[in-house]
Amino acid sequence: MPPLNLGKQPPKTPFTADLAWQATAARAAGTVLFFDFDGTLAPVRDDPTSVHPTPRVLTAIEALAPVVRRIAIVSARPVDFLRDRLGDLAGVDLYGLYGLEHSHSGGETVTEPAALPWVPTMADLADEARTELPAGALVEYKRLSVALHWRTVPQLGPAVTRWGSARAEQLGLRVQTGRMVLELKPPVDRDKGMVIDEVVRDAEAAWYFGDDVSDIKAFTALRARAAAEPHFFGVCVAVANPETGEEVAAAADLTIDSPADLGDFLTDAARRLA
Numbered sequence: 001m002p003p004l005n006l007g008k009q010p011p012k013t014p015f016t017a018d019l020a021w022q023a024t025a026a027r028a029a030g031t032v033l034f035f036d037f038d039g040t041l042a043p044v045r046d047d048p049t050s051v052h053p054t055p056r057v058l059t060a061i062e063a064l065a066p067v068v069r070r071i072a073i074v075s076a077r078p079v080d081f082l083r084d085r086l087g088d089l090a091g092v093d094l095y096g097l098y099g100l101e102h103s104h105s106g107g108e109t110v111t112e113p114a115a116l117p118w119v120p121t122m123a124d125l126a127d128e129a130r131t132e133l134p135a136g137a138l139v140e141y142k143r144l145s146v147a148l149h150w151r152t153v154p155q156l157g158p159a160v161t162r163w164g165s166a167r168a169e170q171l172g173l174r175v176q177t178g179r180m181v182l183e184l185k186p187p188v189d190r191d192k193g194m195v196i197d198e199v200v201r202d203a204e205a206a207w208y209f210g211d212d213v214s215d216i217k218a219f220t221a222l223r224a225r226a227a228a229e230p231h232f233f234g235v236c237v238a239v240a241n242p243e244t245g246e247e248v249a250a251a252a253d254l255t256i257d258s259p260a261d262l263g264d265f266l267t268d269a270a271r272r273l274a
């Protein structure tokens with residue numbers, strides 16, 4: 001069964017979370033649950049170092065892990081950060097830096113070799129950004145990428161975007177837009193869609209929960225899998241927010257109001273799949 005929100009076509013049957021969990025329960029052992037981190041598992045804060053997943057979400061993930069085939073966190077954060085915030089949960093895989101790093105079920109962190117030569121460039125770029133960007137812009141160095149934030153001074157958005165885009169062009173880097181952030185990454189082919197494409201190859205069903213524009217690539221990968229395999233059941237879930245919410249919701253099958261509501265949604269799912 002494909003995801004039912006197929007672009008602009010009206011769904012043939014009403015699509016509800018109820019029906020979707022029923023369909024998932026029938027193939028729970030072949031189901032993968034994917035979660036973005038910031039804005040999905042954890043509410044957004046001004047300081048990127050101060051965020052934590054909502055406790056109810058963590059409890060629900062722990063309950064779901066033994067019931068489904070796999071749980072995977074797919075984030076722009078480094079794996080070490082995700083491990084620190086989520087712990088080594090059995091049966092949970094961590095994909096960090098858009099898949100440039102991964103760790104399976106508490107195992108060692110593996111980095112995409114093609115990205116490693118870019119570490120010095122990223123370190124220099126972060127230093128440069130701290131010196132050259134106006135006060136109020138926040139520079140987050142993540143070893144293989146640099147995020148330039150303007151959440152606390154929103155009017156800096158255009159200037160930070162101009163500076164970041166120009167440096168990306170000079171250095172041959174890629175840019176990823178996000179929620180009051182511009183991220184500069186190495187020119188290595190890796191994104192959330194590619195992670196999902198690889199992981200769902202042997203799955204019967206998958207859900208992806210995300211809030212930002214980079215998550216739309218993951219939705220697209222789930223839909224591609226459903227188009228190629230008619231028995232595959234995929235569900236794309238947006239988490240609402242004032243910045244990218246409309247665009248992400250337009251690409252999703254269902255929308256959840258907030259990370260706190262996701263905790264309730266998953267607690268209910270754990271009961272249904274148990």
Ligand SMILES: O=P(O)(O)OC[C@H]1O[C@H](O[C@H]2O[C@H](CO)[C@@H](O)[C@H](O)[C@H]2O)[C@H](O)[C@@H](O)[C@@H]1O
Nearest residue numbers: 037038044045046048075076147151179180181
């Ligand atoms: O892929 P994700 O896990 O969703 O990561 C995307 C970015 O998330 C973080 O930034 C966002 O959350 C911050 C903390 O709540 C917030 O201050 C910022 O405005 C948001 O853009 C993270 O800091 C970035 O590195 C990620 O790219």
